[in-house]
Amino acid sequence: xxxxxxxxxxxxxxxxxxxxxxxxxxxxxxxxxxxxxxxxxxxxxxxxxxxxxxxxxxxxxxxxxxxxxxxxxxxxxxxxxxxxxxxxxxxxxxxxxxxxxxxxxxxxxxxxxxxxxxxxxxxxxxxxxxxxxxxxxxxxxxxxxxxxxxxxxxxxxxxxxxxxxxxxxxxxxxxxxxxxxxxxxxxxxxxxxxxxxxxxxxxxxxxxxxxxxxxxxxxxxxxxxxxxxxxxxxxxxxxxxxxxxxxxxxxxxxxxxxxxxxxxxxxxxxxxxxxxxxxxxxxxxxxxxxxxxxxxxxxxxxxxxxxxxxxxxxxxxxxxxxxxxxxxxxxxxxxxxxxxxxxxxxxxxxxxxxxxxxxxxxxxxxxxxxxxxxxxxxxxxxxxxxxxxxxxxxxxxxxxxxxxxxxxxxxxxxxxxxxxxxxxxxxxxxxxxxxxxxxxxxxxxxxxxxxxxxxxxxxxxxxxxxxxxxxx
Numbered sequence: 001x002x003x004x005x006x007x008x009x010x011x012x013x014x015x016x017x018x019x020x021x022x023x024x025x026x027x028x029x030x031x032x033x034x035x036x037x038x039x040x041x042x043x044x045x046x047x048x049x050x051x052x053x054x055x056x057x058x059x060x061x062x063x064x065x066x067x068x069x070x071x072x073x074x075x076x077x078x079x080x081x082x083x084x085x086x087x088x089x090x091x092x093x094x095x096x097x098x099x100x101x102x103x104x105x106x107x108x109x110x111x112x113x114x115x116x117x118x119x120x121x122x123x124x125x126x127x128x129x130x131x132x133x134x135x136x137x138x139x140x141x142x143x144x145x146x147x148x149x150x151x152x153x154x155x156x157x158x159x160x161x162x163x164x165x166x167x168x169x170x171x172x173x174x175x176x177x178x179x180x181x182x183x184x185x186x187x188x189x190x191x192x193x194x195x196x197x198x199x200x201x202x203x204x205x206x207x208x209x210x211x212x213x214x215x216x217x218x219x220x221x222x223x224x225x226x227x228x229x230x231x232x233x234x235x236x237x238x239x240x241x242x243x244x245x246x247x248x249x250x251x252x253x254x255x256x257x258x259x260x261x262x263x264x265x266x267x268x269x270x271x272x273x274x275x276x277x278x279x280x281x282x283x284x285x286x287x288x289x290x291x292x293x294x295x296x297x298x299x300x301x302x303x304x305x306x307x308x309x310x311x312x313x314x315x316x317x318x319x320x321x322x323x324x325x326x327x328x329x330x331x332x333x334x335x336x337x338x339x340x341x342x343x344x345x346x347x348x349x350x351x352x353x354x355x356x357x358x359x360x361x362x363x364x365x366x367x368x369x370x371x372x373x374x375x376x377x378x379x380x381x382x383x384x385x386x387x388x389x390x391x392x393x394x395x396x397x398x399x400x401x402x403x404x405x406x407x408x409x410x411x412x413x414x415x416x417x418x419x420x421x422x423x424x425x426x427x428x429x430x431x432x433x434x435x436x437x438x439x440x441x442x443x444x445x446x447x448x449x450x451x452x453x454x455x456x457x458x459x460x461x462x463x464x465x466x467x468x469x470x471x472x
Contacts, residue, residue, distance in 0.1 A: 028252040031229040033220040086117045089187040109140045116150050125150040129162040145170045163188040169465035182258040183213040192225045194399025195457040199228030200239045205421035207232035241429040323397030325374045328366040345369035349383030349413040356406035362388040364396040381462035383413040403427045403454030412445030417464040422446045426453035
């Protein structure tokens, strides 16, 4: 590649390609079907893990060759002196003294590690995963959390962390807030969990919440619900989700070089107003109070205004159902349009909505304010509008991927945390970005209108990091 003026970054199965003299670079992520153990329920030995690592390195080498050919094809007219940055995820073996009380019996640590090589092939950085998932019993946790940043001549500094790390303050949010990192490289082996934590759904929401570039390369193993990669940026988010094919996928996109995250962080100040949809879709007592508070005037010609409706729709029709292993409080959505509220502990969630046609599916608004104690303890505040899996209330909260109902909505809640990730997932795993979102006094809201696919999930997924390890 020495004859081309490009820089590449191969991240596990992810590439980064700058274009000199412009305010963007090109990036590509490759969703790779890695070589796994035959039986994931049986823990691997350390020797067996090393053998699998070598098989995957052989596949990485093949993919580097294929990627270099694509660069020649697309950007040959700009080519001069091309180079490649490479990031690979692998098991790291590190000798330790038996006098170390934490040293394993075989005298070595094993870490889930990302290694970073520059265009000259020099090892310039490595990161050892901090938040290990429950099945990573053959890896050791490093003694301290690592904030790893590496610099590139074409787009400045990048941060890096791995998979489960993204759900916690350390190291994920800390890299962004304390080190000003605007671009994150994110190798992952993400097992999708609907309706709130599919890979593309949450990773796009994370990037959107902070206004950063997140280059996410997942492994591709649909048999384990493991698929979904993307290049998530403030300008767009090409992504790949395929639970049927056994083949990997290469995505390529322009990525803006972000110079500031001030206006995109969760600390961004209150919103400056409400959208036209919010104004015209606020037609009952609660909405009128909300609009009086922000100075919005209702017009008598509003087609959705119902002067006779002076109370919350069905205020007592709440029920409980399990969603993502947590006990959510739900209220069903009834009718073509409406306005509902449901509360859990200190969090009250609201939705104002309008169906494009006669509803054909059951939807419910759910609220959860409490600890999630699966795979560690983390504190959540969630407002979620979800399509139920069936016509009965006990199916609400189950994962679904298809829907036919087109719904315009405003979703909001009185969150106690500023870390809120906006998710909109439509039929056949299609992502949407909110039309507007932000703070309105003490409420965080988002709106969406005019979707072309049926709504599956709209959620404000809040993380109250300070309460993660506190007991109720």
